[in-house]
Amino acid sequence: MTQFTIASFNVKNLIEADQEYYKYESYTPEEHSWKQAWLADQVLKMNADIVCFQEIFSEKSLRDVIEEADAEGAEANAANIPDRSKRYARKAIFRKLAHESYRDAGLAFAPNANDGGPGERRPGVAILSRFGFIGAPEVLQDLPEPLHIPFSDLDGSDGGHYTIRRLSRPVLKARIPVGRTVITVFNCHLKSKLGELDRPKGAPFPPAADLVNYDPVGRAMGSLRAGLRRMAEAWVLRREILKELEAGNPVMVLGDFNDSDNAVSSEIITGETPFKNYAWMRRHDATHKGDRYTDTENDIIQEKIDRVRLHSAEKLFVRKSLRDMVFTSAFGGVYESIDQILMSRHFHPYNADRLGQMEYFSVLNDHITDGSHPEAPYNKLASDHGQIIAHMQLKGKDNSR
DSSP states (O other): OEEEEEEEEEEEEEOOTTOOOBTTBOOOHHHHHHHHHHHHHHHHHHOOSEEEEEEESOHHHHHHHHHHHHHHHHHHHHHHSOOTTSTTTTOHHHHHHOOOOOTTOEEEEEOOTTOOSTTBOOOEEEEEETTOOSSOOEEEEEEEEEEEEEEEOTTSSEEEEEEEEEEEEEEEEEEEEETTEEEEEEEEEOOOSSOOOOOOTTOSSOGGGOSTTOOHHHHHHHHHHHHHHHHHHHHHHHHHHHHHHHTTOOEEEEEEOSSOTTSHHHHHHHOOOOOSOGGGSBOTTOSSTTOBOOHHHHHHHHHHHHTTOEEEHHHHHHHTOOSOOOOSEEETTEEEOOEEEEEEGGGOTTOTTOSEEEEEEEEEOTTOOOTTSTTGGGGTTSOSSOEEEEEEEESSOOOOO
């Protein structure tokens, strides 16, 4: 059996000290040192073989975090892991506790094509893999062809269209060899819920940004624009996922979806959930009231939907767990999971032909404070996201290490 762990980690604005990433926002050397140490500690706790990072402004800063995690791990190994000469050194607990260095790991970084100068920086994403990569990881952000989303009015007439030419943040795709299996891993960070407020030409700021002169209609329109963009980006990602699934490749999708797992944007990525039985449903081309799909057609429909679905690691875990609900984000009194690990049916426990399955699901979220909580300002240097880790097991011999 081949065992490995895969994780998603939104680090919250990782950049060097004294660099203004958003307007008026930067870290002092002391704040940066604290943040780097905290992130390194989280990387050490996760000890994941594959990590998908979001909100990376600087590849150098990420490498510094990984290097510090390795240094801490080496110290912990020296203190807690017995050398091989001791008869109990092969105990499973020590294999679990030992930190494996990332020194020889592969690191792929995708900068943001929207990145600007001081105060107008835009973050990218990265993938760290102890197994390296097969071929060069691919970045998707500028679309080869603009995506035009047509609308029709209820009478069938032209209702206009919505167009995007570039994603708000890059999607990073990598093929990662794990044991005898090559897994296609996508790392994404979809558009946030922060409203896209209209700024008239020449205006110093969007009028709806003025909270003293609160404009609920303008702010609602900003949320609508943000939602449209997030769903469009989800569709672009889904299209790329389907290419891999149609080719028969096992797929895992990780990242900050900026929405709950039941949101439309999330369901676009995962694919629709099939009905229990389509034989009771009237056919799409029905010629009479009782013209329904046959049992044979039901089996065909079920298979076609299921083979391109993705499954939430969190949901698979909660289904067999007595623990409380999982959350990775908290704001305004709302606790929700907006960070996800999705996997194709190659890893589903009910699939007889699976390549493997998830053994356990971990969440590191003790550091999260509600954005409206009195302690929140003092915790701004830590991530505002929980870290999620899927503990996977593949069938077959482990020849990867």
